[in-house]
Each structure stands twice: as C-alpha cells, then as structure tokens.
Amino acid sequence: MHIKDGFRLRTICGESIIVAEGENRIDFNKIVSLNESAAYLWSSVGEKEFTADDLAALLTNRYEVAADVAAADAARVAESWVAAGLAE
16 A cells, blocks of 8 residues: 555644645545654655555564554554545
C-alpha cells in the first residue's frame, strides 16, 4: 500500500494532523489526528510502498513492544488509513 498523493503530515499547536492539499481534497468535516507512534509511522513510510509488516518492523525497532502487539497495532493503523481514504 502507499499514502495517497495530496496528504501531508503537519504539526499544528503541538498536534500531528493530516492535511489534504489541493482544492478538490478540502473537507473540513473530517480532521485526522495522529498520535506520536502513528505520526512516526506516517513520516517513516513517506511516499514509499509499504505493508502492515513494514509498519510493525518500524514499531519494534523504535519502541519496546512485543512483535505480536506491534503486528496487531500496525494492521489496525493501516486499516484505519485505508478506511479514512488516506492510503490504498
């Protein structure tokens, strides 16, 4: 999967927020806020192709977390990004 074009991570008032760039992407009814670890994942994958396993590896490399917990968290994050229309 990959992050769709036009979405960028910004820090606004200390919060990590996904913003859509371009007139056709403006929708003020939906704001996507990321916690610290999700923002780290987003920044790490950038515009590269990635899998949930890639996200899990990033989590285990940065945080003291068991591999099975990282895998479950990574799958949940990837699914939420796809459901929100941020990744495909």
